[in-house]
Amino acid sequence: MAKKDQTYKSALHEKDGIEPPETLNKNSAKSIKFKRKRQPSVDDLVTGITSGNITDLSRAITLVESTNQTHTDKAQKIITSCLPYANDSVRIGITGVPGVGKSTFIEAFGSYLTNIGKKVAVLAVDPSSTLSKGSILGDKTRMEDLVKDKNAFIRPSPSGNSLGGVARKTRETIILCEAAGFDTIIIETVGVGQSETAVHSMVDFFLLLKLAGAGDELQGIKRGIIEMADAIVINKADGDNLKAAKSAKIEFNRALHLYPEKASGWSPKVSLCSALKQEGISDVWELIEDYLKTTTTNHYFEQNRNSQNTFWLLQTIEERLKSNFYNSAMIKDELQKQVELIETGKTTPFAAAEYLLSL
Amino acid sequence: MAKKDQTYKSALHEKDGIEPPETLNKNSAKSIKFKRKRQPSVDDLVTGITSGNITDLSRAITLVESTNQTHTDKAQKIITSCLPYANDSVRIGITGVPGVGKSTFIEAFGSYLTNIGKKVAVLAVDPSSTLSKGSILGDKTRMEDLVKDKNAFIRPSPSGNSLGGVARKTRETIILCEAAGFDTIIIETVGVGQSETAVHSMVDFFLLLKLAGAGDELQGIKRGIIEMADAIVINKADGDNLKAAKSAKIEFNRALHLYPEKASGWSPKVSLCSALKQEGISDVWELIEDYLKTTTTNHYFEQNRNSQNTFWLLQTIEERLKSNFYNSAMIKDELQKQVELIETGKTTPFAAAEYLLSL
Numbered sequence: 001m002a003k004k005d006q007t008y009k010s011a012l013h014e015k016d017g018i019e020p021p022e023t024l025n026k027n028s029a030k031s032i033k034f035k036r037k038r039q040p041s042v043d044d045l046v047t048g049i050t051s052g053n054i055t056d057l058s059r060a061i062t063l064v065e066s067t068n069q070t071h072t073d074k075a076q077k078i079i080t081s082c083l084p085y086a087n088d089s090v091r092i093g094i095t096g097v098p099g100v101g102k103s104t105f106i107e108a109f110g111s112y113l114t115n116i117g118k119k120v121a122v123l124a125v126d127p128s129s130t131l132s133k134g135s136i137l138g139d140k141t142r143m144e145d146l147v148k149d150k151n152a153f154i155r156p157s158p159s160g161n162s163l164g165g166v167a168r169k170t171r172e173t174i175i176l177c178e179a180a181g182f183d184t185i186i187i188e189t190v191g192v193g194q195s196e197t198a199v200h201s202m203v204d205f206f207l208l209l210k211l212a213g214a215g216d217e218l219q220g221i222k223r224g225i226i227e228m229a230d231a232i233v234i235n236k237a238d239g240d241n242l243k244a245a246k247s248a249k250i251e252f253n254r255a256l257h258l259y260p261e262k263a264s265g266w267s268p269k270v271s272l273c274s275a276l277k278q279e280g281i282s283d284v285w286e287l288i289e290d291y292l293k294t295t296t297t298n299h300y301f302e303q304n305r306n307s308q309n310t311f312w313l314l315q316t317i318e319e320r321l322k323s324n325f326y327n328s329a330m331i332k333d334e335l336q337k338q339v340e341l342i343e344t345g346k347t348t349p350f351a352a353a354e355y356l357l358s359l
Numbered sequence: 360m361a362k363k364d365q366t367y368k369s370a371l372h373e374k375d376g377i378e379p380p381e382t383l384n385k386n387s388a389k390s391i392k393f394k395r396k397r398q399p400s401v402d403d404l405v406t407g408i409t410s411g412n413i414t415d416l417s418r419a420i421t422l423v424e425s426t427n428q429t430h431t432d433k434a435q436k437i438i439t440s441c442l443p444y445a446n447d448s449v450r451i452g453i454t455g456v457p458g459v460g461k462s463t464f465i466e467a468f469g470s471y472l473t474n475i476g477k478k479v480a481v482l483a484v485d486p487s488s489t490l491s492k493g494s495i496l497g498d499k500t501r502m503e504d505l506v507k508d509k510n511a512f513i514r515p516s517p518s519g520n521s522l523g524g525v526a527r528k529t530r531e532t533i534i535l536c537e538a539a540g541f542d543t544i545i546i547e548t549v550g551v552g553q554s555e556t557a558v559h560s561m562v563d564f565f566l567l568l569k570l571a572g573a574g575d576e577l578q579g580i581k582r583g584i585i586e587m588a589d590a591i592v593i594n595k596a597d598g599d600n601l602k603a604a605k606s607a608k609i610e611f612n613r614a615l616h617l618y619p620e621k622a623s624g625w626s627p628k629v630s631l632c633s634a635l636k637q638e639g640i641s642d643v644w645e646l647i648e649d650y651l652k653t654t655t656t657n658h659y660f661e662q663n664r665n666s667q668n669t670f671w672l673l674q675t676i677e678e679r680l681k682s683n684f685y686n687s688a689m690i691k692d693e694l695q696k697q698v699e700l701i702e703t704g705k706t707t708p709f710a711a712a713e714y715l716l717s718l
Contacts, residue, residue: 076709079709079710080706080710083704083706084704171709172709175707306701309698309702309707310698311708312708313708313712316708317684317716318681320713321680321681321684322680325676338672339668339672342668342669342672345445346442348438348439348668349530349669349672350527353672353675353679356676357676
C-alpha cells in the first residue's frame, strides 16, 4: 500500500488518519514510463530508418497502420521526411489464388534476390485480414529462410475495414521501406476480388502465379487479372507436372497475344518455375530486368509511377470527401429523415441529395 | 426604322437630330414573344401532365434533360409536384446486345400491352448516345406501330457525358411518365458496359433478351447481367431456330439453378418468343404478372423500390461531392501544383489530398 508522504504532492490528498487508497500501482507507473521511453521522436525515427535500422522502420510502419490521429500525424511527418530517400526501387506485385504456392515462391525468389545482393521487403495487401486475422503473410514461419535473412524484411498486411485504407497504408509503407534501403519491394495479394487492382496501381511490375492444368475458372482468376499481368509464372513445373506446365506455357503465350498491346510497350511473358525445387527463379528475375530495361528506355516506368500517384491522389480525395460528409452528425440525422421522406413519396432521391448537400 | 417618341422611355435616348440605330428588330421581338408564350409555368405543366397531356409531358422531360440551371430548377419543382401521382406502375428493364431484336420485341410487347388496356412508356438509357447520336430508340421509326399508338409514349435516351447523369434524367422521367398515367414503363438499354447495372437499379423487373445458339461470349453478355435477370427471353424462336431455341431454354434453366437464390424470392424463368411473328409475347407478360404477385405478397416489391431510392440518393450525393470539389477554380489550380510536387518527390498523394481537402 502506498504510504502518505509530505514530499509527494498529489491532488488526491487525504486527511490525516485516513489511509489513502492504493491509487498508484508501481508496476503500471513503471510500464507507463517504459512505454514513454519507447516513443522516439519523428527525427529519431527518420534518422533510424534512413540508416537502415529495422526496429525504427517497424515502429514507423506501426504508426502508419494506427487508427490513432496522433500516430497518423506523426507518420505523415516521417513519410514526408523519408520521401527524398525513397522511390529508388523496383516494386513487384505478386498474385495468385491460395494453393498456387505464393509463399514458397516468394521465399525462393526473395532468397535468390538477397543472394545477388538485393535488399528485399515483402509486404501484403489483404483487406480480408481483419476478419481472417491475416490469411497471407500472417504466419511468417511459412518463409523460414527469408524471415532470418538480414537483407529481407517481411511485414504482414495491415488490417482495415476498407481496401482503400489497407492500400493507403501499404503504399506509405513502401516509401518507408525504400528510405530504409530496400531496393526490391514485393507486394503479395490474393488472386480474388478487387485487391489486385489496388496492388497493380502501386507496383512497377505485376506477376501472376498460376498452376498448369487447372482452368481459369478453377483457379478463380478473373479475366482482368490476366490483362494486368506483365508475366505469368507457372509454378510447380516439376516432376509429373512438367509436361502439363510446358503445354500451359504455349497456351498462355497464345492467349496473351490476343490482348491489346500494353501502354508499357512490353509484351507479357510466360515462364516456368518450381519454387519448391528452386528452379526457374533466376529466369523470373531476368524477365523483370528485361522489363525494367524496356520501360526505363521508353520512359514508361517514370510515367507509370506519376500516373499511379495521380490515381492515388484522386482516390484519396474522393474517399475523404465521402467520409467527411457522412460522418457529420447533422448529416447522419438529416439523411435518415430524407430517406423517410423518400419512402413516403414526399421527395425524390435527387431533391433529397440537393437538400443534404445544401446544409 | 424605329421613330423617336416622347412617350417611349428608353435608356438609349438620342439627341434630337440624330437618327437612332435600328436596335429593335421586329422579327426577333415577335420570336421572343412567341417563345415566351411557349414556356408554360410549373403549375401549367403539372396540371397538363397529371391530366395526361403528352405535349406537356414532353416539355417537362425536355426541362429534365436540359443542362440549363433555370430549366433543371423548374424540372425539380415539377417532379416534386408530380410525386403524389407517381409510383403506381410496373417498371421493366430490357437489355440485350445489338442484333438480338430489342426494338422488334418492344414493338410487339408494347402493342400487346396497349391492346390489353395498358398505357406504355418506352424510355432508354444509353450513355454512348452523345457520341453515336442515339444508337437505341433514336430512330423511332423502328417501332412503327407503337409510335402511332395513343396509349404509348416513346422517348429516346437523354444525352449526357456520364452514365450517372443519363440515369438520373431517366429516373426523373419515369416519375413524370407515371404521373401522366403510364402504368407500364419499359426501359431499354444495351447489353454491354455498366448501363445495365444502372437500369437494374431503377426497375422492378429485369428482362434479358437473347438468341439461341450464340454463346455468352459471342453475345457479349457479361456474367453479372445473367445474375441480374428475372427472366431470360430467347427471341427469334421461329422456323429453323426453334429447335436450337428449345434446347437453349433447357440449358439456361439449368444454368440459372446454379445461381444463388434471389432476395426477391423469385426464381428467374426462361421463355421463348418470336417478336417478328408476335409469338410468345403474352407468355412474357404472364411471367411478369407472376413476378408481381410473388413480390407484392412478400413485400419485396416495395422494399426494393425503397432500397433503389436510397442507392440513388447516396449515388447522387457522391457524384455531387466530387463535382463540387473538382469544379472549384482554386482546387483546379492547387491540384495541378500538388501533382507537380508529387512528381518531383516533394509530397505524397496522401499528404497532397489532405492539403487540398483542408483548403
